[in-house]
Amino acid sequence: MSQVQGFLDQLGARQPLDAEPSWIAARRQAGAARFEAVGFPGRKDEEWKYTDVSAIARQSFTLADSNELSAEQCDAFSIGIDAYRLVFVDGIFNSSLSDVDALGSDVTVEPLSRALADNHEAVGGQLGRLNNVDFSPFSALNTAFMGEGAVIRIGRRVVLDKPVYLLFVSRHHETPVMSHPRILIDAASQSQVTVIEHYTGDSEAANLTNVVSEVFTGKGAQVVHYRLQEAATSEFHISSLHIEQTRDSHFRSFNLNLGAAIARNDIVAELNDENAVCDYYGLFFGRGRQHMDNHTKVHHNAPRTFSNENYKGILDDRARGVFNGLVHIKRDAQQVRGYQSNANLLLSDRAEIDTKPELLIYADDVQCSHGTTTGQLDEKAIFALRARGIDEAMARGLLTLAFAGEVMESVTLPSIATRIERAVAGKLPDRFNLQDLVEAADA
Amino acid sequence: MLEIKDLHASVDGKIILKGINLTINPGEVHAIMGPNGAGKSTLSAVLAGNDGYEVTQGSITFEGKDLLEMEVEERARAGLLMGFQYPVEIPGVKNVYLLKAALNAQREARGEEEIPAPEFMKLIREKLAYMKMDNSFLQRAVNEGFSGGEKKRNEILQMLVLQPRLALLDEIDSGLDVDAMKVVAEGVNSLRGADRGILMVTHYQRLLDHIVPDVVHVLVDGRVVKSGDKSLALDVEERGYDWLTEGSVA
Numbered sequence: 001m002s003q004v005q006g007f008l009d010q011l012g013a014r015q016p017l018d019a020e021p022s023w024i025a026a027r028r029q030a031g032a033a034r035f036e037a038v039g040f041p042g043r044k045d046e047e048w049k050y051t052d053v054s055a056i057a058r059q060s061f062t063l064a065d066s067n068e069l070s071a072e073q074c075d076a077f078s079i080g081i082d083a084y085r086l087v088f089v090d091g092i093f094n095s096s097l098s099d100v101d102a103l104g105s106d107v108t109v110e111p112l113s114r115a116l117a118d119n120h121e122a123v124g125g126q127l128g129r130l131n132n133v134d135f136s137p138f139s140a141l142n143t144a145f146m147g148e149g150a151v152i153r154i155g156r157r158v159v160l161d162k163p164v165y166l167l168f169v170s171r172h173h174e175t176p177v178m179s180h181p182r183i184l185i186d187a188a189s190q191s192q193v194t195v196i197e198h199y200t201g202d203s204e205a206a207n208l209t210n211v212v213s214e215v216f217t218g219k220g221a222q223v224v225h226y227r228l229q230e231a232a233t234s235e236f237h238i239s240s241l242h243i244e245q246t247r248d249s250h251f252r253s254f255n256l257n258l259g260a261a262i263a264r265n266d267i268v269a270e271l272n273d274e275n276a277v278c279d280y281y282g283l284f285f286g287r288g289r290q291h292m293d294n295h296t297k298v299h300h301n302a303p304r305t306f307s308n309e310n311y312k313g314i315l316d317d318r319a320r321g322v323f324n325g326l327v328h329i330k331r332d333a334q335q336v337r338g339y340q341s342n343a344n345l346l347l348s349d350r351a352e353i354d355t356k357p358e359l360l361i362y363a364d365d366v367q368c369s370h371g372t373t374t375g376q377l378d379e380k381a382i383f384a385l386r387a388r389g390i391d392e393a394m395a396r397g398l399l400t401l402a403f404a405g406e407v408m409e410s411v412t413l414p415s416i417a418t419r420i421e422r423a424v425a426g427k428l429p430d431r432f433n434l435q436d437l438v439e440a441a442d443a
Numbered sequence: 444m445l446e447i448k449d450l451h452a453s454v455d456g457k458i459i460l461k462g463i464n465l466t467i468n469p470g471e472v473h474a475i476m477g478p479n480g481a482g483k484s485t486l487s488a489v490l491a492g493n494d495g496y497e498v499t500q501g502s503i504t505f506e507g508k509d510l511l512e513m514e515v516e517e518r519a520r521a522g523l524l525m526g527f528q529y530p531v532e533i534p535g536v537k538n539v540y541l542l543k544a545a546l547n548a549q550r551e552a553r554g555e556e557e558i559p560a561p562e563f564m565k566l567i568r569e570k571l572a573y574m575k576m577d578n579s580f581l582q583r584a585v586n587e588g589f590s591g592g593e594k595k596r597n598e599i600l601q602m603l604v605l606q607p608r609l610a611l612l613d614e615i616d617s618g619l620d621v622d623a624m625k626v627v628a629e630g631v632n633s634l635r636g637a638d639r640g641i642l643m644v645t646h647y648q649r650l651l652d653h654i655v656p657d658v659v660h661v662l663v664d665g666r667v668v669k670s671g672d673k674s675l676a677l678d679v680e681e682r683g684y685d686w687l688t689e690g691s692v693a
């Protein structure tokens with residue numbers, strides 16, 4: 001319990017907001033109380049069976065008191081994309097590095113602290129509606145520290161011209177720090193938006209980032225969400241993403257994990273009305289002793305809702321991966337289609353994957369399937385590439401990228417695809433399987 | 444350009460090659476014939492650098508360098524390219540990507556710049572047309588779902604793009620229909636040149652009608668039992684292999 005208390009003691013160090021609404025204090029207290037009651041998850045906890053978080057519990061994290069970052073450093077960390085950008089340094093908003101000036105009046109992209117100060121009632125109803133404090137101990141902890149993050153609202157019928165880019169930079173400190181960002185995405189009916197959450201930072205940083213994101217999609221809204229997790233390999237990354245979908249809405253998640261010592265991502269979608277479509281794409285690439293855990297859930301709560309999930313795990317050295325995917329179809333949710341696939345590639349004998357697909361189906365007229373595979377690179381194919389002059393490291397990289405194929409092909413933002421290709425395969429002469437290359441050949 | 448001396452090689456402890464001697468001079472085309480299991484593919488594999496095969500004795504010199512000391516990819520970049528008897532399918536890697544990556548690897552080894560995109564496209568289109576392959580092959584994953592004949596054409600396409608100094612062709616004629624045979628043979632003939640060599644393994648005279656060899660070797664039980672000019676292939680076609688091994692202990 002003292003470990004738990006150590007975390008909660010940091011509440012005293014929290015910088016209070018300028019004008020704090022009373023409800024937020026109550027919620028924080030509820031979060032703290034819940035966290036105090038349950039503590040960190042242990043191995044006995046079914047949801048955390050394969051992921052040992054004692055390395056997090058043992059650590060004493062403080063709260064950062066500076067958001068310093070030069071423009072050059074910021075550029076070096078960022079993915080170089082034309083976007084509406086909010087920058088956070090160790091969880092603290094940095095307004096001079098952010099750029100949302102060109103936004104129209106029916107769109108809001110702002111730090112949570114400002115949203116709370118300007119119009120806290122607008123935030124209060126949604127914040128925490130999809131992520132209850134008992135979702136997980138980390139959600140409770142996040143709620144206890146709730147106060148900063150991002151609020152994104154897209155007005156009716158607005159098709160946002162550029163992605164929203166949330167850059168979270170983690171700095172190296174003598175004593176590691178923790179941050180608990182809170183992200184709210186509210187896409188009104190018929191609107192379209194792409195939001196990128198990007199986590200990166202100093203290579204020696206050893207901080208804890210514990211983020212909760214909630215997404216509300218109006219009728220016919222289309223939301224694309226990227227999590228590009230490139231934290232240093234000594235960092236801890238805990239996230240949970242919750243989505244509520246209404247009629248005809250389309251949500252697409254790209255959960256791309258390259259970093260962190262321990263990464264745990266939860267994604268939960270509620271498909272509440274007809275013709276809601278949800279796609280989950282995931283890629284995790286672990287090396288050294290990295291541990292990457294992805295838990296996904298899709299709840300088909302209404303008839304004629306559709307989900308499609310494709311997760312690829314690539315594990316080298318002694319890295320460990322966990323995939324747990326649930327497709328849940330409620331009673332009377334007829335004519336639902338739910339597909340799930342998880343394929344894993346083990347690049348070393350000592351890498352490990354625990355994969356567990358779950359189907360809970362309470363309706364009878366549904367189409368569902370799931371499948372998992374685990375394999376190694378094809379040595380014959382490596383030889384065939386080398387026999388054409390391609391060096392072994394690149395040959396392995398190309399085949400690894402080929403394995404990630406369908407997920408990578410769906411990543412339509414080149415700046416993100418290139419980063420992943422580079423991480424997985426090193427420097428390549430061209431973008432892998434570059435479409436332009438092929439189109440030029442067709443011309 | 445290639446000198447094989449007293450080459451012995453084994454696989455999984457089984458001795459397959461038992462003292463091969465063979466020299467290819469620039470400009471020459473050599474054919475190797477021999478019964479099934481004689482060791483022809485083993486010889487090609489050893490030349491290409493497949494590490495499943497252990498060289499227990501002898502030497503191979505390629506353009507003055509010790510070939511056995513070179514990695515698989517170094518051999519390819521130095522211009523020794525193998526056309527496989529059974530080309531491997533590589534799901535997820537587009538043919539066009541392989542061609543570009545391979546060509547650039549070769550150029551980099553020579554200290555040249557990467558090939559500019561327009562130049563590459565021009566080259567590829569020209570070679571595709573030569574092999575009577577349509578552009579859709581570029582978008583497809585390497586050999587995936589290709590017919591047997593298409594795989595063989597694709598091997599030659601790679602050769603045409605990469606322009607080997609010495610091409611090793613293992614049964615490039617097997618599984619080809621009459622027209623494909625002509626296309627493939629034309630492709631191979633275009634690789635001939637005063638400073639280049641070709642070593643091809645085949646069972647059939649049919650291929651040698653199209654690609655006329657300078658030297659024919661007969662390989663039996665891991666040894667070259669006879670070498671001669673193109674007429675040796677005709678003798679083999681007519682009389683089989685027994686007459687060549689009579690008197691020798693099997």
Ligand SMILES: Nc1ncnc2c1ncn2[C@@H]1O[C@H](COP(=O)(O)OP(=O)(O)OP(=O)(O)O)[C@@H](O)[C@H]1O
Nearest residue numbers: 454455457459477478479480481482483484485486
């Ligand atoms: N891994 C292995 N273990 C044992 N024997 C092997 C192995 N690989 C090949 N061989 C044997 O080596 C011998 C030579 O095979 P190779 O493929 O070189 O013959 P080849 O002359 O190419 O025959 P073909 O005309 O049928 O293609 C064969 O007897 C084969 O069974």
Ligand SMILES: [Mg+2]
Nearest residue numbers: 483484485528
């Ligand atoms: Mg053979």
